[in-house]
Each structure stands twice: as C-alpha cells, then as structure tokens.
Amino acid sequence: MEEAKPIIEFNDLSFSYKSADNHYALKNINLKIYEGDYVALLGLNGAGKTTLQLCLNGVIPNSILGDFSGEVIVDGHDTFETPVRELAKIVGMVFDNPEFQLSQMSVGEEIALGLESLGYSYQEMVDTITEVLGIVGLSGLEERSPFGLSGGQQQRLSIASALAMRPKILVMDEPTSNVDPIGKEEIFQVAYDLNRKRNMTVIMAEHEVEVMAQFANLVVVMHDGEIVLQGTPEEVFSDVELLESLGLRMPQVAALGHSLEKQNLMNLGGKYPVKLDQAIETYGRLFE
Amino acid sequence: MEPIVKVEYLWHIYPTGNVTAVRDVSLEINKGEILGVIGQNGSGKTTLVKHFIGLLKPTKGKVFVSGLDTSKHLIQQMAVKVGYVYQNPNHQLFARTVQDELRFGPKNIGLTEEEIEERVAQAIEFFDLKNILDIHPYRISFPLRKLVGMASVYTMQPDVFILDEPTTGQDNVTTQTVYHLIRKLRDEGATVLCVAHDMILLAETVDRMLVMRNSELIMDATPREVFSDYEIMSSTHLTPPQITTLSLKLKEKHQKLDQTVLTIDEMVDKVKNLSNK
Numbered sequence: 001m002e003e004a005k006p007i008i009e010f011n012d013l014s015f016s017y018k019s020a021d022n023h024y025a026l027k028n029i030n031l032k033i034y035e036g037d038y039v040a041l042l043g044l045n046g047a048g049k050t051t052l053q054l055c056l057n058g059v060i061p062n063s064i065l066g067d068f069s070g071e072v073i074v075d076g077h078d079t080f081e082t083p084v085r086e087l088a089k090i091v092g093m094v095f096d097n098p099e100f101q102l103s104q105m106s107v108g109e110e111i112a113l114g115l116e117s118l119g120y121s122y123q124e125m126v127d128t129i130t131e132v133l134g135i136v137g138l139s140g141l142e143e144r145s146p147f148g149l150s151g152g153q154q155q156r157l158s159i160a161s162a163l164a165m166r167p168k169i170l171v172m173d174e175p176t177s178n179v180d181p182i183g184k185e186e187i188f189q190v191a192y193d194l195n196r197k198r199n200m201t202v203i204m205a206e207h208e209v210e211v212m213a214q215f216a217n218l219v220v221v222m223h224d225g226e227i228v229l230q231g232t233p234e235e236v237f238s239d240v241e242l243l244e245s246l247g248l249r250m251p252q253v254a255a256l257g258h259s260l261e262k263q264n265l266m267n268l269g270g271k272y273p274v275k276l277d278q279a280i281e282t283y284g285r286l287f288e
Numbered sequence: 289m290e291p292i293v294k295v296e297y298l299w300h301i302y303p304t305g306n307v308t309a310v311r312d313v314s315l316e317i318n319k320g321e322i323l324g325v326i327g328q329n330g331s332g333k334t335t336l337v338k339h340f341i342g343l344l345k346p347t348k349g350k351v352f353v354s355g356l357d358t359s360k361h362l363i364q365q366m367a368v369k370v371g372y373v374y375q376n377p378n379h380q381l382f383a384r385t386v387q388d389e390l391r392f393g394p395k396n397i398g399l400t401e402e403e404i405e406e407r408v409a410q411a412i413e414f415f416d417l418k419n420i421l422d423i424h425p426y427r428i429s430f431p432l433r434k435l436v437g438m439a440s441v442y443t444m445q446p447d448v449f450i451l452d453e454p455t456t457g458q459d460n461v462t463t464q465t466v467y468h469l470i471r472k473l474r475d476e477g478a479t480v481l482c483v484a485h486d487m488i489l490l491a492e493t494v495d496r497m498l499v500m501r502n503s504e505l506i507m508d509a510t511p512r513e514v515f516s517d518y519e520i521m522s523s524t525h526l527t528p529p530q531i532t533t534l535s536l537k538l539k540e541k542h543q544k545l546d547q548t549v550l551t552i553d554e555m556v557d558k559v560k561n562l563s564n565k
Contacts (some may be wrong), residue, residue: 044459045431096457151329177457180329181485182525207459210530247461252531253489256552265559276530280537286559287542 006073007168007201008033008056008065013070015051015060025051027225029070033203033218035168038195040233041205043222044247052222053171055079056203058087065098075168092162096174098154107133107149107157108142111164118165132160136190152183159190170194172204184208188215213237213251213274221248233274239269240272253279290355291316292448292479293340298349300335309335311503317481319447322474324490324511325483327500327524333483334375336500337450340481342366351420354447371441375452375483377433381425385435386417389425389563393444411439412474415465431458438469448479457487467493488529491515491550499524516548531555 013029016022026048033039033239041049053061058079061068072079075090095101104110111129120128122264133139136156141149146157155175160168172191176184192215194200206212212219219236223231229236230253237243237254249255250272256279257272273279293316310332317323325333338344339351342358342365351358354369374380383389390411394404412418415435420428425436438454454466463486470493475482484490490497490511497514499507501524507514514520515528515534523544527533535549544562549555 004431044461045429174298174457181527182328185525243298247459247464249460252529252552253534256531259552259556263556263560265556265563276537278531279530279534283534284538284541286562287538288546 004034006032007035007037007075008203009071009073010052010055011071011073013055013072014068015055016067017051017064018066023107024065024225026055029227031220031227031230033201034071035201036199037201037203037218038191038216039203039218039220040209040216041203041220041222042207042212042236043205043213043246047222048225049222050173052204053093053203056087056169056171057083057091057093058082059133088114088167089118089165090167091169091171092165092167093161093163094155094158094170094172094175096177098151098158101158101161102146102154104146106142107138107146110146110157111161114161114165128164132163135194136160137186150183152186153202155179155183155187156190159187163194163195167200169203170202172202172206174205176206176208176209191215207249209237209249210251210253213254214276221246221274234271237274238271249279251275253283254279256283289318292319292354293317294319294350294352295336295339296350296352297352298336298339299347300332300339300344301347308503310339313505314349315498315505315508317448317479320474320477321496322470322480322484322494324494324497325481326485326487326490326497326526328526330499331375332503333500334452336498336505337452337481337483338372340448340450341370341372343372367393367444367446369446369450370450371444371446372450373434373438373441373452373454375456377425377430377437380437381433381440383423385422386425386428387421389436389440390417390443393440397444407443407445411442414469415443416514417438431462434458435462435465442469446478448481449473450481450483452483453485454482455489457482463489470494484528486564487515487527487532491529491532511550512548515550532563 010029010031013026014024015026017027043049044075055072061080062084104113108129112125115125115128136159138156176187188211191202195202205246215234219233220227221236229239229242237250240258243250251274254272254274257268260266261268273282295313298310301308304407309402327333340353342363345359358366381389383392390408391404393408396563411443417439425433455463494511497511498505499514499520507520515532532548532550538545
C-alpha cells in the first residue's frame with residue numbers, strides 16, 4: 001500500500017526572530033501531520049506554539065523576518081516560496097483574542113473582507129457567508145455588529161471568516177482562552193465537527209488538556225522552541241515524569257492513574273486512561 | 289463575630305438600558321473565608337463583587353465591608369480594606385514600570401519608605417518579578433501582566449482580596465502561582481473571593497461557592513454540594529473538574545464510593561481506605 005502523503009511537513013525547521021539575538025524560537029522541528037488529523041499543541045507560554053503556527057500560513061518567514069532554516073511544506077507548497085495570500089487559501093488562522101481579528105461594521109462584512117481578495121461575485125459572497133455562518137451556528141446574524149457578540153460568538157465568527165477561504169487546515173491559537181464556559185463548549189464543538197464531519201485538519205494550541213485528550217489524535221508537546229514529545233494522547237499523557245518536569249498538566253484521570261500506581265494501589269503498566277469513558281471503566285474495578 | 293462582608297437585599301440596575309445585573313442578593317462572609325463566585329459571563333458575578341470595593345453603589349439594598357457602609361464611603365477609603373484584581377490588567381495598571389506599579393499603592397496610603405520597601409520586596413519575591421522590574425507593564429506578556437496586577441494588590445495587604453478570573457490565559461506554571469497566592473492568603477487570615485470559570489482552581493482552593501445565574505444568587509454552598517447538583521451545574525453550563533465528574537459517575541454505579549471527590553488526592557485516599565479495609 002502506498003503511504004499517505006502528509007499535508008504538513010516540518011523538516012529541520014529552526015527560526016529566530018530578527019530582534020532576538022541568537023535566541024531560537026524554534027529549534028530543529030520535525031513533524032508530519034496528515035489530512036484529517038486533530039493536533040493538540042501543548043506547552044507553557046513562550047514554548048514556541050504560536051511561532052510554530054505562524055510558520056503554517058507563511059507569515060513566518062515571509063512577513064515576519066528572522067533567521068529561518070529548514071523547510072515547511074503545506075499541502076505541497078514550500079512556504080518559503082509561496083506568497084502568504086496563496087497560503088491563506090489553504091490555512092485558516094484563529095487567534096486567542098477575537099477582538100484583534102475583527103474590524104468591520106457587520107458580521108457579513110467581516111466575512112466578505114477576505115472574500116474580496118478572491119474575486120468572488122456578489123452572489124457567490126452572499127452564498128458563502130450564509131454557508132459559513134451556518135457551519136459555526138451564527139445563521140441570521142449577518143447584519144449584527146461583531147462587537148455586540150458574546151466572546152464565544154466572536155470567536156466562531158473568526159472561524160467563519162477563516163472557513164470562507166475554503167482552507168484545508170484550520171490553525172487555532174488558544175481559541176477559548178478569552179471566553180466563558182458556554183463559549184468554550186461552542187468553539188470546541190465547531191472545531192470537532194469540522195474535523196470529524198468535514199475531515200478538516202485542525203491544529204490547536206490549548207491549555208485545556210482534558211478536552212484535547214478527548215478530541216486530538218496527535219499531541220505535540222513543545223518546550224523552549226523544541227518538540228520534546230509527540231504521539232497519541234495515551235502515549236503522551238503516560239509520560240508523566242517528563243510532563244511534570246516541564247511544568248505541564250495532564251488530564252486529571254491520567255494523573256490519578258499515575259498516583260495510584262506510584263502508591264501501589266493499582267497496576268496499570270504505565271498506561272493511563274486519558275478520556276472520561278476509559279477512566280470510568282478502568283477505575284470502576286476498584287469500587288466493585 | 290461580625291461578618292466582614294454583609295450584603296442586604298442588594299439590587300443593581302445599570303442606568304443604561306435598565307439592565308438588572310444583580311437581583312435581591314443577601315449574603316454574609318466571615319473573616320478568613322475563601323469563596324468562589326461562579327456563573328456564566330453576564331450572570332452578575334463581577335457586578336456583585338464590584339460592590340464590595342465600592343466601585344459600584346447599590347441601586348437598592350446595603351453592602352457593608354469591615355463595618356463600613358460602602359455607599360457612604362469613598363473608594364479611596366475602601367481600597368485600604370479591599371483589594372480588587374481586575375480580570376483585565378489593562379484596566380488596572382498605569383505606572384511606567386513594574387516597580388513603580390508595586391510602590392504606588394503602599395506609598396499612597398502613607399506608609400514609611402521602609403514599610404514600602406518591605407512590602408514591595410515581598411511581592412517581588414512571591415510573584416517572581418525580579419527580572420521585569422524596570423519594564424513598562426504594557427511591554428510584558430498578558431499573563432505576566434496579570435501577575436503584576438495581583439502583586440500590586442498584594443502590597444496593600446487588604447482584609448478582603450478579590451480575584452477576577454486570575455487564571456485566564458495562564459499556563460500551568462503561572463496558574464500554580466495563583467494557587468500558592470490563595471493558600472498563602474488563607475494562612476495569613478485574609479478573606480478571599482475568587483470569581484472564576486476555572487473549576488479545578490476552585491475545587492482545590494475554596495471552602496464555599498456562590499453560584500450566580502441571570503442576576504440572582506441561586507446557590508450558596510460548599511464546592512462538593514455545588515458540583516454534585518446536576519441541575520445547578522447544567523443550568524449554568526458549568527462543568528465540574530474531570531476528577532469530580534469521574535467520582536459522580538462512579539458513585540452512580542458503585543456504592544463503595546460514598547462521596548463526591550474534589551481533587552486527585554481525595555480520590556487516591558478513597559482507594560487507599562478501601563484497600564485497607
């Protein structure tokens with residue numbers, strides 16, 4: 001069988017911002033992501049997660065200058081040689097603070113802004129706006145001001161604006177850090193549906209490890225510009241010593257497994273449940 | 289003993305648009321209590337706690353803090369008793385360097401240079417700010433700026449310490465600093481109110497929770513009681529910590545687990561007790 005080709009490939013990528021005398025924000029990054037993957041990017045603030053994400057839409061190295069070596073291939077395009085406006089059709093970006101991304105008078109215009117650069121007709125624009133608002137659950141809000149929306153709605157609008165460009169990849173940088181619990185639920189649900197129902201590749205930097213363990217199939221852990229661990233949630237969250245030494249949290253149900261094993265209260269062979277369902281089954285045995 | 293915070297039939301109606309943000313809330317808080325205030329955005333949490341420092345005055349009803357009627361005292365007088373750490377540090381910080389920010393409060397209440405130095409030094413040590421003292425607060429990262437906001441209130445050593453969403457945008461390491469802060473304030477006998485969506489933080493630190501929904505106080509109980517109340521949790525769209533949800537699910541099936549669990553350590557203890565029997 002022919003091996004599937006990754007949709008994203010980082011090959012020996014290193015990058016340092018121009019201003020940061022020789023401090024490398026990214027060091028020797030090697031990572032393959034396949035179409036339909038849901039990737040959780042974990043790491044402390046400053047670990048390099050945002051810098052890594054900015055390499056995907058070519059903003060690094062094309063708009064933000066610095067010392068760039070190695071290569072990033074996105075859907076067959078070398079980002080070093082591809083204009084940002086071309087990559088914008090492949091990679092949609094959503095940042096942590098929706099207010100930084102919103103600028104227009106109405107929800108509809110907010111989405112139309114990106115479409116104008118694609119040369120859409122008026123009718124194509126209207127149809128696209130209707131469609132993407134439907135996908136994120138904001139149908140009928142075309143005329144509203146983006147600034148009158150709740151935090152969760154604003155963030156879903158950012159997602160809709162990204163989707164309007166028909167990207168294959170959605171990159172989200174802590175999309176839920178500025179919204180309340182309802183908003184969080186909404187955003188995670190939209191990202192999940194896009195991934196599972198539309199096979200969109202999702203790359204999300206997020207501190208909510210319980211949710212990431214539930215949704216992601218690939219977890220990438222960064223520290224000081226390097227990828228220090230990658231694998232399935234089960235693999236990554238079983239490496240408790242490393243995560244603890246980096247100051248990272250793991251899902252509570254996995255941390256419980258580690259504590260029980262350390263105190264000889266349960267033998268799990270170093271493999272801990274990472275999802276609630278698994279945990280109910282595994283730990284239920286203790287209370288029978 | 290007289291409660292440190294006393295709220296009697298408080299209503300707050302914002303003049304713009306006649307929005308009732310707090311509806312008929314009464315409660316008492318004793319000195320040394322550590323409380324969480326939860327509810328969705330717009331449920332009235334922040335409006336409620338802003339009355340405790342006199343940032344907002346009651347439309348109806350009364351609020352007393354340390355015996356002072358907040359509607360009769362200026363915010364400058366209240367600030368000595370109550371410290372409020374804003375959710376958004378940009379609303380709080382104004383000095384040109386982190387160092388100046390920390391010195392401002394203690395200097396303003398007329399402490400001696402020696403006392404100011406001591407308090408500022410303690411805050412720098414506790415919040416690990418020594419490397420950013422000469423930097424403008426707006427030039428440091430948002431999470432770090434929030435820690436500076438906490439540090440500047442910490443230097444005031446208020447009786448009542450209000451934290452509004454202290455862990456938003458923080459990673460696990462800086463979140464631990466917030467945990468340590470709350471525990472230290474508890475040890476020092478301060479009263480702490482923590483407005484938060486971070487249920488793990490609350491499960492591990494608070495004794496009592498106030499649940500707000502649609503401007504009303506709908507529950508005032510221990511975290512264990514609140515998290516166990518399925519109706520309250522689902523109607524406020526709040527999710528207990530994963531370990532608590534696990535214990536609730538296990539309790540449904542297994543009678544040997546007799547209590548809702550709040551922390552990983554508690555769960556480990558439950559298992560330990562079973563295996564000792």
